[in-house]
Amino acid sequence: MRTTAARGSLAGLLLLWGLTRTALLLCVLKVIVFPGPDVTSDVSVIYRGWYEVLRTGTFPLDDVTWQYPPAAALAILSPGLLPFLEYATAFFVLALLADLAVLALLGCAGRRPGRSPRGAWVWVAGVPLLGPTVYARYDVMVTAVAVAALLAGARHPRLMGALAGFGALLKVWPALLLLGVRRRSAWVSAAGTAAGVAALFAALMPGAFAFLTFQRDRGTEVESLGALVFHVARHHGWDGEVLLNYGSVEFLGPYVSWVSTGALFLTGAALAWLVLWRLLATRCEAHTVADAAFTAVLMFTTTSRVISPQYMVWLVGLAAVCLCFSGSRMRLPVALVLAASAVTVLEFPLWFAHVVASDPLGIGLLVVRNGLLVAATLLAARALWRAAVPRRLPAAPRSARTTEAPVSS
Numbered sequence: 001m002r003t004t005a006a007r008g009s010l011a012g013l014l015l016l017w018g019l020t021r022t023a024l025l026l027c028v029l030k031v032i033v034f035p036g037p038d039v040t041s042d043v044s045v046i047y048r049g050w051y052e053v054l055r056t057g058t059f060p061l062d063d064v065t066w067q068y069p070p071a072a073a074l075a076i077l078s079p080g081l082l083p084f085l086e087y088a089t090a091f092f093v094l095a096l097l098a099d100l101a102v103l104a105l106l107g108c109a110g111r112r113p114g115r116s117p118r119g120a121w122v123w124v125a126g127v128p129l130l131g132p133t134v135y136a137r138y139d140v141m142v143t144a145v146a147v148a149a150l151l152a153g154a155r156h157p158r159l160m161g162a163l164a165g166f167g168a169l170l171k172v173w174p175a176l177l178l179l180g181v182r183r184r185s186a187w188v189s190a191a192g193t194a195a196g197v198a199a200l201f202a203a204l205m206p207g208a209f210a211f212l213t214f215q216r217d218r219g220t221e222v223e224s225l226g227a228l229v230f231h232v233a234r235h236h237g238w239d240g241e242v243l244l245n246y247g248s249v250e251f252l253g254p255y256v257s258w259v260s261t262g263a264l265f266l267t268g269a270a271l272a273w274l275v276l277w278r279l280l281a282t283r284c285e286a287h288t289v290a291d292a293a294f295t296a297v298l299m300f301t302t303t304s305r306v307i308s309p310q311y312m313v314w315l316v317g318l319a320a321v322c323l324c325f326s327g328s329r330m331r332l333p334v335a336l337v338l339a340a341s342a343v344t345v346l347e348f349p350l351w352f353a354h355v356v357a358s359d360p361l362g363i364g365l366l367v368v369r370n371g372l373l374v375a376a377t378l379l380a381a382r383a384l385w386r387a388a389v390p391r392r393l394p395a396a397p398r399s400a401r402t403t404e405a406p407v408s409s
Contacts, residue, residue, distance in 0.1 A: 029089065046065065092136075219252060225374070290318070291329060
Protein backbone atom coordinates (compact mmCIF):
# COMPACT_ATOMS: atom_id res chain seq x y z
CA MET A 1 0.00 0.00 0.00
CA ARG A 2 2.78 2.43 0.92
CA THR A 3 4.60 1.72 -2.35
CA THR A 4 1.44 2.34 -4.35
CA ALA A 5 0.74 5.58 -2.48
CA ALA A 6 4.34 6.72 -2.99
CA ARG A 7 4.12 6.03 -6.72
CA GLY A 8 0.85 7.94 -6.91
CA SER A 9 2.36 10.88 -5.06
CA LEU A 10 5.39 10.89 -7.37
CA ALA A 11 3.15 10.77 -10.44
CA GLY A 12 1.13 13.72 -9.14
CA LEU A 13 4.30 15.63 -8.37
CA LEU A 14 5.73 15.10 -11.85
CA LEU A 15 2.40 15.92 -13.49
CA LEU A 16 2.13 19.21 -11.60
CA TRP A 17 5.75 20.05 -12.38
CA GLY A 18 5.24 19.30 -16.06
CA LEU A 19 2.08 21.38 -16.37
CA THR A 20 3.36 24.41 -14.47
CA ARG A 21 6.78 24.43 -16.11
CA THR A 22 5.29 24.09 -19.57
CA ALA A 23 3.23 27.19 -18.81
CA LEU A 24 6.30 29.08 -17.59
CA LEU A 25 8.30 28.09 -20.66
CA LEU A 26 5.50 29.15 -22.99
CA CYS A 27 5.40 32.51 -21.22
CA VAL A 28 9.13 33.26 -21.58
CA LEU A 29 9.04 32.07 -25.20
CA LYS A 30 6.12 34.48 -25.67
CA VAL A 31 3.74 31.85 -26.96
CA ILE A 32 1.61 33.01 -24.04
CA VAL A 33 1.79 36.74 -23.34
CA PHE A 34 2.05 37.38 -19.62
CA PRO A 35 0.60 40.75 -18.52
CA GLY A 36 2.92 43.54 -17.45
CA PRO A 37 6.39 44.53 -18.63
CA ASP A 38 8.45 42.03 -20.62
CA VAL A 39 10.48 40.06 -18.05
CA THR A 40 12.58 38.39 -20.74
CA SER A 41 14.42 41.55 -21.82
CA ASP A 42 17.05 40.97 -19.15
CA VAL A 43 18.06 37.80 -20.97
CA SER A 44 17.61 38.88 -24.58
CA VAL A 45 19.21 42.30 -24.12
CA ILE A 46 21.30 42.59 -20.93
CA TYR A 47 22.56 39.02 -20.55
CA ARG A 48 23.13 38.75 -24.28
CA GLY A 49 25.20 41.94 -24.21
CA TRP A 50 27.28 40.64 -21.31
CA TYR A 51 27.70 37.35 -23.16
CA GLU A 52 29.30 39.09 -26.11
CA VAL A 53 31.73 40.96 -23.81
CA LEU A 54 32.58 37.93 -21.68
CA ARG A 55 33.40 35.91 -24.77
CA THR A 56 36.28 38.29 -25.41
CA GLY A 57 37.90 37.32 -22.10
CA THR A 58 37.02 40.32 -19.96
CA PHE A 59 34.22 41.42 -17.68
CA PRO A 60 31.87 44.29 -18.68
CA LEU A 61 33.98 46.95 -16.93
CA ASP A 62 32.04 49.89 -18.33
CA ASP A 63 28.60 48.59 -17.37
CA VAL A 64 27.48 49.48 -13.84
CA THR A 65 24.64 46.98 -14.09
CA TRP A 66 27.20 44.17 -13.82
CA GLN A 67 26.97 43.67 -10.06
CA TYR A 68 27.76 40.00 -9.71
CA PRO A 69 30.72 37.94 -8.45
CA PRO A 70 33.06 36.55 -11.11
CA ALA A 71 31.59 33.03 -11.37
CA ALA A 72 28.32 34.59 -12.58
CA ALA A 73 30.10 34.76 -15.92
CA LEU A 74 29.63 31.00 -16.19
CA ALA A 75 25.85 31.35 -15.96
CA ILE A 76 25.83 34.11 -18.57
CA LEU A 77 28.06 32.09 -20.89
CA SER A 78 26.18 28.82 -20.35
CA PRO A 79 23.79 29.22 -23.33
CA GLY A 80 26.87 28.72 -25.47
CA LEU A 81 26.55 25.04 -24.53
CA LEU A 82 23.49 24.92 -26.82
CA PRO A 83 24.80 26.61 -29.99
CA PHE A 84 21.92 25.26 -32.06
CA LEU A 85 19.49 27.52 -30.13
CA GLU A 86 19.18 31.29 -30.06
CA TYR A 87 20.77 32.77 -26.90
CA ALA A 88 17.55 33.56 -25.00
CA THR A 89 15.92 30.23 -25.89
CA ALA A 90 19.02 28.34 -24.78
CA PHE A 91 19.05 30.25 -21.49
CA PHE A 92 15.40 29.40 -20.80
CA VAL A 93 16.04 25.71 -21.51
CA LEU A 94 18.99 25.69 -19.11
CA ALA A 95 16.87 27.40 -16.45
CA LEU A 96 14.26 24.67 -16.93
CA LEU A 97 16.95 22.00 -16.50
CA ALA A 98 18.19 23.67 -13.31
CA ASP A 99 14.60 23.65 -12.04
CA LEU A 100 14.35 19.94 -12.85
CA ALA A 101 17.67 19.27 -11.09
CA VAL A 102 16.32 20.87 -7.91
CA LEU A 103 13.21 18.69 -8.10
CA ALA A 104 15.34 15.57 -8.54
CA LEU A 105 17.53 16.47 -5.56
CA LEU A 106 14.56 17.18 -3.32
CA GLY A 107 12.69 14.10 -4.50
CA CYS A 108 15.62 11.79 -3.75
CA ALA A 109 16.29 13.44 -0.39
CA GLY A 110 12.64 13.14 0.64
CA ARG A 111 12.74 9.35 0.34
CA ARG A 112 15.46 8.84 2.95
CA PRO A 113 14.70 7.84 6.55
CA GLY A 114 13.69 10.82 8.67
CA ARG A 115 12.99 12.93 5.60
CA SER A 116 9.75 14.10 4.01
CA PRO A 117 8.46 14.55 0.43
CA ARG A 118 6.97 17.92 1.46
CA GLY A 119 10.12 19.69 0.31
CA ALA A 120 9.64 18.60 -3.30
CA TRP A 121 6.02 19.76 -3.19
CA VAL A 122 7.08 23.17 -1.86
CA TRP A 123 9.43 23.59 -4.81
CA VAL A 124 6.94 22.38 -7.42
CA ALA A 125 4.14 24.61 -6.08
CA GLY A 126 6.28 27.60 -5.06
CA VAL A 127 8.21 28.30 -8.26
CA PRO A 128 5.19 28.95 -10.56
CA LEU A 129 3.79 31.38 -7.98
CA LEU A 130 6.57 33.76 -9.06
CA GLY A 131 5.58 33.69 -12.71
CA PRO A 132 7.90 33.72 -15.74
CA THR A 133 10.53 35.84 -13.97
CA VAL A 134 11.94 32.58 -12.57
CA TYR A 135 13.20 31.45 -15.98
CA ALA A 136 14.28 34.94 -17.04
CA ARG A 137 17.02 35.30 -14.40
CA TYR A 138 19.97 33.09 -13.52
CA ASP A 139 18.92 32.82 -9.87
CA VAL A 140 17.31 29.41 -10.40
CA MET A 141 20.76 28.10 -11.38
CA VAL A 142 22.31 29.52 -8.19
CA THR A 143 19.46 28.03 -6.16
CA ALA A 144 20.18 24.61 -7.66
CA VAL A 145 23.77 24.84 -6.40
CA ALA A 146 22.57 25.96 -2.94
CA VAL A 147 20.01 23.15 -2.66
CA ALA A 148 22.66 20.59 -3.66
CA ALA A 149 25.01 22.02 -1.02
CA LEU A 150 22.50 21.81 1.82
CA LEU A 151 21.35 18.32 0.95
CA ALA A 152 24.96 17.12 0.75
CA GLY A 153 25.84 18.59 4.14
CA ALA A 154 24.96 15.68 6.43
CA ARG A 155 26.93 13.00 4.60
CA HIS A 156 29.49 14.96 2.61
CA PRO A 157 30.60 18.12 4.46
CA ARG A 158 33.52 18.76 2.11
CA LEU A 159 31.22 18.63 -0.91
CA MET A 160 28.81 20.98 0.82
CA GLY A 161 31.63 23.41 1.52
CA ALA A 162 32.86 23.28 -2.07
CA LEU A 163 29.37 23.92 -3.45
CA ALA A 164 28.71 26.74 -0.98
CA GLY A 165 32.06 28.37 -1.82
CA PHE A 166 31.36 28.11 -5.53
CA GLY A 167 27.80 29.38 -5.03
CA ALA A 168 29.12 32.41 -3.15
CA LEU A 169 31.09 33.34 -6.27
CA LEU A 170 27.92 32.99 -8.32
CA LYS A 171 25.81 35.36 -6.19
CA VAL A 172 27.30 35.83 -2.69
CA TRP A 173 24.28 34.70 -0.62
CA PRO A 174 25.14 30.95 -0.68
CA ALA A 175 27.95 31.78 1.75
CA LEU A 176 25.18 31.98 4.38
CA LEU A 177 24.56 28.25 3.97
CA LEU A 178 27.56 27.60 6.23
CA LEU A 179 26.12 29.47 9.19
CA GLY A 180 24.93 26.38 11.07
CA VAL A 181 27.74 24.06 9.94
CA ARG A 182 30.02 22.83 12.74
CA ARG A 183 32.40 20.62 10.80
CA ARG A 184 35.66 22.40 10.08
CA SER A 185 36.16 20.40 6.88
CA ALA A 186 33.15 22.14 5.28
CA TRP A 187 34.53 25.59 6.08
CA VAL A 188 38.01 24.69 4.83
CA SER A 189 36.56 23.26 1.63
CA ALA A 190 34.41 26.37 1.09
CA ALA A 191 37.33 28.75 1.64
CA GLY A 192 39.62 26.74 -0.61
CA THR A 193 37.07 26.50 -3.41
CA ALA A 194 36.15 30.19 -3.25
CA ALA A 195 39.79 31.28 -3.15
CA GLY A 196 40.76 28.99 -6.00
CA VAL A 197 37.91 30.03 -8.29
CA ALA A 198 38.41 33.73 -7.46
CA ALA A 199 42.14 33.50 -8.16
CA LEU A 200 41.47 31.76 -11.46
CA PHE A 201 39.09 34.48 -12.64
CA ALA A 202 41.36 37.28 -11.40
CA ALA A 203 44.26 35.79 -13.35
CA LEU A 204 42.38 35.08 -16.57
CA MET A 205 39.79 37.87 -16.87
CA PRO A 206 40.32 41.58 -16.08
CA GLY A 207 37.74 43.25 -13.83
CA ALA A 208 36.67 40.18 -11.90
CA PHE A 209 35.91 42.23 -8.77
CA ALA A 210 34.66 45.49 -10.26
CA PHE A 211 31.19 44.43 -9.10
CA LEU A 212 32.10 45.44 -5.54
CA THR A 213 32.16 49.14 -6.45
CA PHE A 214 29.01 48.94 -8.56
CA GLN A 215 27.10 47.13 -5.80
CA ARG A 216 28.22 49.65 -3.17
CA ASP A 217 26.68 52.55 -5.07
CA ARG A 218 23.17 51.13 -5.32
CA GLY A 219 20.26 53.06 -3.84
CA THR A 220 16.82 52.10 -2.51
CA GLU A 221 14.90 49.98 -4.99
CA VAL A 222 11.14 50.57 -5.25
CA GLU A 223 10.18 47.07 -4.06
CA SER A 224 12.31 47.05 -0.92
CA LEU A 225 11.10 47.41 2.65
CA GLY A 226 12.70 50.84 3.02
CA ALA A 227 11.07 52.05 -0.19
CA LEU A 228 7.70 52.10 1.57
CA VAL A 229 8.85 55.31 3.27
CA PHE A 230 9.09 57.08 -0.07
CA HIS A 231 5.99 55.50 -1.57
CA VAL A 232 4.03 57.16 1.22
CA ALA A 233 6.17 60.34 1.24
CA ARG A 234 5.36 60.99 -2.42
CA HIS A 235 1.79 61.69 -1.33
CA HIS A 236 2.98 64.24 1.23
CA GLY A 237 5.19 66.53 -0.81
CA TRP A 238 8.45 64.60 -1.11
CA ASP A 239 10.09 65.89 -4.28
CA GLY A 240 12.27 62.93 -5.25
CA GLU A 241 11.76 60.77 -8.32
CA VAL A 242 11.74 57.18 -9.55
CA LEU A 243 14.34 56.33 -12.17
CA LEU A 244 16.10 53.34 -13.69
CA ASN A 245 19.40 53.38 -11.83
CA TYR A 246 22.12 50.73 -11.62
CA GLY A 247 19.92 48.27 -13.45
CA SER A 248 16.83 48.59 -11.25
CA VAL A 249 14.02 51.06 -10.63
CA GLU A 250 15.08 53.12 -7.60
CA PHE A 251 14.09 56.17 -5.61
CA LEU A 252 16.41 59.15 -6.03
CA GLY A 253 16.18 62.38 -4.06
CA PRO A 254 16.27 63.82 -0.54
CA TYR A 255 16.78 61.40 2.36
CA VAL A 256 17.22 58.35 0.12
CA SER A 257 20.77 57.90 1.39
CA TRP A 258 19.41 57.93 4.96
CA VAL A 259 17.02 55.06 4.24
CA SER A 260 19.72 53.14 2.37
CA THR A 261 22.02 53.56 5.35
CA GLY A 262 19.21 52.39 7.62
CA ALA A 263 18.83 49.25 5.51
CA LEU A 264 22.55 48.57 5.83
CA PHE A 265 22.26 49.04 9.59
CA LEU A 266 19.43 46.49 9.76
CA THR A 267 21.49 44.06 7.71
CA GLY A 268 24.38 44.56 10.12
CA ALA A 269 22.06 43.97 13.07
CA ALA A 270 20.84 40.76 11.43
CA LEU A 271 24.42 39.63 10.98
CA ALA A 272 25.17 40.38 14.64
CA TRP A 273 22.12 38.35 15.73
CA LEU A 274 23.21 35.43 13.57
CA VAL A 275 26.73 35.50 15.00
CA LEU A 276 25.28 35.58 18.53
CA TRP A 277 23.03 32.63 17.71
CA ARG A 278 26.02 30.73 16.33
CA LEU A 279 28.02 31.36 19.52
CA LEU A 280 25.22 30.33 21.88
CA ALA A 281 23.68 27.45 19.92
CA THR A 282 24.45 24.09 21.49
CA ARG A 283 21.82 21.79 20.01
CA CYS A 284 22.36 20.68 16.43
CA GLU A 285 19.85 18.35 14.79
CA ALA A 286 19.59 17.05 11.24
CA HIS A 287 17.52 20.03 10.14
CA THR A 288 19.44 22.77 11.97
CA VAL A 289 21.82 23.64 9.12
CA ALA A 290 18.94 24.04 6.64
CA ASP A 291 16.81 26.02 9.11
CA ALA A 292 19.74 28.34 9.89
CA ALA A 293 20.47 28.91 6.19
CA PHE A 294 16.81 29.69 5.47
CA THR A 295 16.61 32.12 8.39
CA ALA A 296 19.85 33.87 7.43
CA VAL A 297 18.84 34.38 3.80
CA LEU A 298 15.39 35.57 4.92
CA MET A 299 17.04 38.18 7.15
CA PHE A 300 19.37 39.45 4.47
CA THR A 301 16.64 39.52 1.83
CA THR A 302 14.13 41.38 3.99
CA THR A 303 16.63 44.03 5.17
CA SER A 304 18.22 44.54 1.75
CA ARG A 305 18.09 47.81 -0.16
CA VAL A 306 16.82 45.71 -3.07
CA ILE A 307 14.17 42.99 -3.00
CA SER A 308 13.93 41.93 -6.61
CA PRO A 309 11.33 39.27 -7.50
CA GLN A 310 14.01 36.72 -8.35
CA TYR A 311 15.28 36.86 -4.76
CA MET A 312 12.17 34.92 -3.82
CA VAL A 313 13.50 31.94 -5.80
CA TRP A 314 16.29 31.60 -3.21
CA LEU A 315 13.79 31.53 -0.37
CA VAL A 316 11.53 28.99 -2.06
CA GLY A 317 14.51 26.71 -2.68
CA LEU A 318 15.77 26.91 0.90
CA ALA A 319 12.22 26.57 2.23
CA ALA A 320 11.89 23.35 0.24
CA VAL A 321 15.10 21.97 1.75
CA CYS A 322 13.85 22.79 5.26
CA LEU A 323 10.67 20.81 4.75
CA CYS A 324 12.65 17.85 3.45
CA PHE A 325 13.44 17.29 7.13
CA SER A 326 10.57 15.98 9.23
CA GLY A 327 11.77 17.84 12.32
CA SER A 328 12.14 21.29 10.76
CA ARG A 329 10.68 24.18 12.79
CA MET A 330 10.12 26.32 9.69
CA ARG A 331 6.66 25.24 8.54
CA LEU A 332 4.90 28.52 9.32
CA PRO A 333 7.71 30.75 7.92
CA VAL A 334 7.71 28.58 4.77
CA ALA A 335 3.95 29.08 4.37
CA LEU A 336 4.43 32.84 4.71
CA VAL A 337 7.20 32.81 2.08
CA LEU A 338 4.90 30.97 -0.33
CA ALA A 339 2.18 33.54 0.32
CA ALA A 340 4.70 36.34 -0.28
CA SER A 341 5.68 34.67 -3.56
CA ALA A 342 2.06 34.72 -4.73
CA VAL A 343 1.87 38.45 -3.95
CA THR A 344 5.24 39.08 -5.63
CA VAL A 345 3.98 38.08 -9.06
CA LEU A 346 1.16 40.60 -8.61
CA GLU A 347 3.51 43.50 -7.86
CA PHE A 348 5.95 42.37 -10.57
CA PRO A 349 5.30 42.08 -13.37
CA LEU A 350 1.50 42.15 -13.32
CA TRP A 351 0.88 45.53 -11.66
CA PHE A 352 4.39 46.95 -11.56
CA ALA A 353 3.17 50.21 -13.08
CA HIS A 354 1.10 50.76 -9.93
CA VAL A 355 4.16 50.15 -7.77
CA VAL A 356 6.21 52.67 -9.73
CA ALA A 357 3.35 55.19 -9.51
CA SER A 358 3.05 54.68 -5.73
CA ASP A 359 -0.71 54.49 -6.03
CA PRO A 360 -2.86 52.74 -3.39
CA LEU A 361 -2.81 49.40 -5.23
CA GLY A 362 0.96 49.45 -5.61
CA ILE A 363 1.57 50.47 -1.99
CA GLY A 364 -0.92 47.89 -0.76
CA LEU A 365 0.80 45.08 -2.63
CA LEU A 366 4.19 46.04 -1.21
CA VAL A 367 2.82 46.36 2.33
CA VAL A 368 1.37 42.84 2.10
CA ARG A 369 4.38 41.21 0.41
CA ASN A 370 7.01 42.88 2.60
CA GLY A 371 4.86 42.41 5.68
CA LEU A 372 4.73 38.67 5.00
CA LEU A 373 8.52 38.61 4.63
CA VAL A 374 9.02 40.50 7.91
CA ALA A 375 6.66 38.11 9.71
CA ALA A 376 8.39 35.08 8.20
CA THR A 377 11.79 36.47 9.23
CA LEU A 378 10.79 37.11 12.83
CA LEU A 379 9.07 33.74 13.22
CA ALA A 380 11.99 31.88 11.63
CA ALA A 381 14.49 33.64 13.91
CA ARG A 382 12.40 32.85 16.97
CA ALA A 383 12.04 29.18 16.00
CA LEU A 384 15.74 28.83 15.24
CA TRP A 385 16.73 30.39 18.56
CA ARG A 386 14.36 28.24 20.61
CA ALA A 387 15.44 25.06 18.86
CA ALA A 388 19.19 25.51 19.26
CA VAL A 389 19.87 27.85 22.18
CA PRO A 390 19.24 26.35 25.62
CA ARG A 391 17.14 28.29 28.05
CA ARG A 392 18.82 29.45 31.20
CA LEU A 393 18.27 27.13 34.11
CA PRO A 394 16.27 28.75 36.91
CA ALA A 395 18.34 29.84 39.85
CA ALA A 396 18.49 27.21 42.54
CA PRO A 397 16.31 28.11 45.55
CA ARG A 398 18.19 29.24 48.56
CA SER A 399 18.50 26.51 51.08
CA ALA A 400 16.89 26.98 54.39
CA ARG A 401 18.96 28.99 56.82
CA THR A 402 21.25 26.70 58.72
CA THR A 403 21.89 27.30 62.34
CA GLU A 404 25.39 26.89 63.55
CA ALA A 405 26.19 25.65 66.98
CA PRO A 406 27.88 28.28 69.10
CA VAL A 407 31.58 27.82 69.50
CA SER A 408 32.50 27.18 73.11
CA SER A 409 35.18 29.26 74.55
